[in-house]
Amino acid sequence: xxxxxxxxxxxxxxxxxxxxxxxxxxxxxxxxxxxxxxxxxxxxxxxxxxxxxxxxxxxxxxxxxxxxxxxxxxxxxxxxxxxxxxxxxxxxxxxxxxxxxxxxxxxxxxxxxxxxxxxxxxxxxxxxxxxxxxxxxxxxxxxxxxxxxxxxxxxxxxxxxxxxxxxxxxxxxxxxxxxxxxxxxxxxxxxxxxxxxxxxxxxxxxxxxxxxxxxxxxxxxxxxxxxxxxxxxxxxxxxxxxxxxxxxxxxxxxxxxxxxxxxxxxxxxxxxxxxxxxxxxxxxxxxxxxxxxxxxxxxxxxxx
Amino acid sequence: xxxxxxxxxxxxxxxxxxxxxxxxxxxxxxxxxxxxxxxxxxxxxxxxxxxxxxxxxxxxxxxxxxxxxxxxxxxxxxxxxxxxxxxxxxxxxxxxxxxxxxxxxxxxxxxxxxxxxxxxxxxxxxxxxxxxxxxxxxxxxxxxxxxxxxxxxxxxxxxxxxxxxxxxxxxxxxxxxxxxxxxxxxxxxxxxxxxxxxxxxxxxxxxxxxxxxxxxxxxxxxxxxxxxxxxxxxxxxxxxxxx
Ligand SMILES: Cc1cc2nc3c(=O)[nH]c(=O)nc-3n(C[C@H](O)[C@H](O)[C@H](O)COP(=O)(O)OP(=O)(O)OC[C@H]3O[C@@H](n4cnc5c(N)ncnc54)[C@H](O)[C@@H]3O)c2cc1C
Ligand SMILES: Cc1cc2nc3c(=O)[nH]c(=O)nc-3n(C[C@H](O)[C@H](O)[C@H](O)COP(=O)(O)O)c2cc1C
Ligand code: FES
Numbered sequence: 001x002x003x004x005x006x007x008x009x010x011x012x013x014x015x016x017x018x019x020x021x022x023x024x025x026x027x028x029x030x031x032x033x034x035x036x037x038x039x040x041x042x043x044x045x046x047x048x049x050x051x052x053x054x055x056x057x058x059x060x061x062x063x064x065x066x067x068x069x070x071x072x073x074x075x076x077x078x079x080x081x082x083x084x085x086x087x088x089x090x091x092x093x094x095x096x097x098x099x100x101x102x103x104x105x106x107x108x109x110x111x112x113x114x115x116x117x118x119x120x121x122x123x124x125x126x127x128x129x130x131x132x133x134x135x136x137x138x139x140x141x142x143x144x145x146x147x148x149x150x151x152x153x154x155x156x157x158x159x160x161x162x163x164x165x166x167x168x169x170x171x172x173x174x175x176x177x178x179x180x181x182x183x184x185x186x187x188x189x190x191x192x193x194x195x196x197x198x199x200x201x202x203x204x205x206x207x208x209x210x211x212x213x214x215x216x217x218x219x220x221x222x223x224x225x226x227x228x229x230x231x232x233x234x235x236x237x238x239x240x241x242x243x244x245x246x247x248x249x250x251x252x253x254x255x256x257x258x259x260x261x262x263x264x265x266x267x268x269x270x271x272x273x274x275x276x277x278x279x280x281x282x283x284x285x286x287x288x289x290x291x292x293x294x295x296x297x298x299x300x301x302x303x304x
Numbered sequence: 305x306x307x308x309x310x311x312x313x314x315x316x317x318x319x320x321x322x323x324x325x326x327x328x329x330x331x332x333x334x335x336x337x338x339x340x341x342x343x344x345x346x347x348x349x350x351x352x353x354x355x356x357x358x359x360x361x362x363x364x365x366x367x368x369x370x371x372x373x374x375x376x377x378x379x380x381x382x383x384x385x386x387x388x389x390x391x392x393x394x395x396x397x398x399x400x401x402x403x404x405x406x407x408x409x410x411x412x413x414x415x416x417x418x419x420x421x422x423x424x425x426x427x428x429x430x431x432x433x434x435x436x437x438x439x440x441x442x443x444x445x446x447x448x449x450x451x452x453x454x455x456x457x458x459x460x461x462x463x464x465x466x467x468x469x470x471x472x473x474x475x476x477x478x479x480x481x482x483x484x485x486x487x488x489x490x491x492x493x494x495x496x497x498x499x500x501x502x503x504x505x506x507x508x509x510x511x512x513x514x515x516x517x518x519x520x521x522x523x524x525x526x527x528x529x530x531x532x533x534x535x536x537x538x539x540x541x542x543x544x545x546x547x
Contacts, residue, residue, distance in 0.1 A: 060520040270513035
């Protein structure tokens with residue numbers, strides 16, 4: 001029997017497959033399609049201190065093998081998430097859920113995490129440091145080791161839950177940023193968030209997205225994600241949640257070989273809403289094909 | 305929602321760059337007028353949202369205008385080929401609001417969903433008028449189909465090459481009990497300025513999922529942010545924040 005269980009920061013997952021933040025809402029739409037409890041966990045939509053309406057439309061574009069989004073962290077704010085979404089999740093998902101947190105100042109992050117720390121059905125706080133720092137000239141926290149470390153420290157002070165820092169790939173040296181997070185107390189690293197991109201409409205000769213730029217995700221970013229997970233694995237000892245373009249059980253295994261303990265599936269959920277159950281169901285067979293008995297054994301297996 | 309397989313029974317150009325695709329397969333959940341399907345196109349990452357023109361049990365009709373890569377690929381698909389689509393998306397029109405004498409306003413590819421709506425309302429015993437607007441005679445489709453279904457057709461073209469010259473919105477009958485509208489935003493905006501009857505409007509937005517998961521299509525309404533794909537595409541006139 002293939003063993004798909006993995007342990008992520010001390011919490012056991014039945015399998016390593018986790019729908020990625022922003023592509024799964026709070027699980028409601030998918031719960032009408034399948035039993036959410038077959039998932040390892042899921043990461044809910046990026047939650048901020050205040051409600052956000054996001055960027056103006058259009059905020060979706062397409063590219064070969066993927067898509068761009070400039071949703072801009074539309075979410076109802078942490079209070080409403082606690083009042084309206086978490087009770088629903090508690091009822092429909094019997095496992096620990098991953099809370100994805102965003103902020104525009106260090107204190108934002110800390111306030112949101114402090115509130116979410118009290119919620120028993122949250123297993124991990126996934127802290128997205130790809131957001132622009134309003135006090136830092138709009139540069140994203142995640143683009144410097146110092147910025148990422150500062151957020152990590154502030155969050156670690158207010159929670160006992162494992163903190164997984166989610167990194168932006170739009171940097172020159174991802175390993176140094178991951179290391180800074182580890183040194184600041186992070187319990188795990190997740191990556192990659194979307195790659196910054198742009199499309200231009202030939203008729204209007206203007207950027208397609210109203211926000212001009214958007215984040216690229218989907219199959220086309222998979223090799224970039226595998227490379228970055230590989231680099232981060234060499235730099236840190238804490239577990240890695242790998243994501244970016246995962247579409248199949250083979251991709252899951254490749255991402256784990258590069259160093260991921262668990263994986264997230266993002267954009268694929270949007271074009272095939274049954275992607276996660278399909279991947280989970282085919283995992284044992286694909287493991288068998290490659291002579292894998294226990295998934296945990298292959299984590300980082302591609303390294304010397 | 306299902307990811308359902310349909311077989312193309314015919315796929316033909318019925319007006320300039322406008323194709324009618326007749327599909328067979330289980331369309332039992334596609335019949336509510338104003339809902340849409342999200343069509344998978346081989347080789348493209350995102351699906352293409354297309355309104356159901358008409359569906360009934362084992363048959364579904366889609367009408368689409370070729371405007372880019374996806375719709376161009378659709379136009380080249382042949383009889384007998386299969387099409388995968390996520391079905392039963394969106395809220396659809398509220399037929400209970402029609403009153404006795406509803407007017408249906410459609411512009412361009414927005415005429416398509418009005419056909420299924422007209423048939424359903426006529427079946428309910430309503431007196432249905434359909435005001436449809438196109439650029440020119442070459443763009444006109446489904447005039448006869450609407451008439452055969454028992455609707456009175458008010459046809460407008462911008463250049464007057466057929467029907468009345470002008471915009472359908474300029475001549476909306478004043479005595480209707482309700483207005484259902486689908487078309488480009490400027491048309492919808494003109495319609496709401498011209499008519500005092502209560503109305504529902506069907507919107508378009510660029511979509512990724514089409515079923516409410518990604519927030520890619522959210523629009524600000526008086527009642528807060530609404531997802532065009534899930535809370536819409538049909539919205540009550542009173543709840544819309546017009547541009
Ligand atoms: C709810 C809904 C119902 C629709 N019903 C119909 C219909 O019945 N008949 C019809 O002809 N058209 C309809 N449309 C518009 C149709 O979806 C687009 O024309 C189509 O997606 C264009 O795809 P493309 O690849 O040819 O164009 P491209 O420009 O190459 O497409 C690039 C991307 O932009 C998106 N896109 C481009 N134009 C639009 C648009 N106007 N609305 C939404 N997304 C767009 C595409 O889906 C794709 O993701 C509907 C749109 C929505 C949202
Ligand atoms: C529509 C959309 C919205 C997203 N929103 C968030 C978000 O709120 N927080 C976050 O950390 N990542 C967000 N992401 C990034 C994904 O979680 C993921 O990191 C990225 O898309 C790469 O994985 P994929 O290629 O499998 O999609 C979003 C992605 C998409 C496509
Ligand atoms: S397109 Fe994804 S929520 Fe509407």
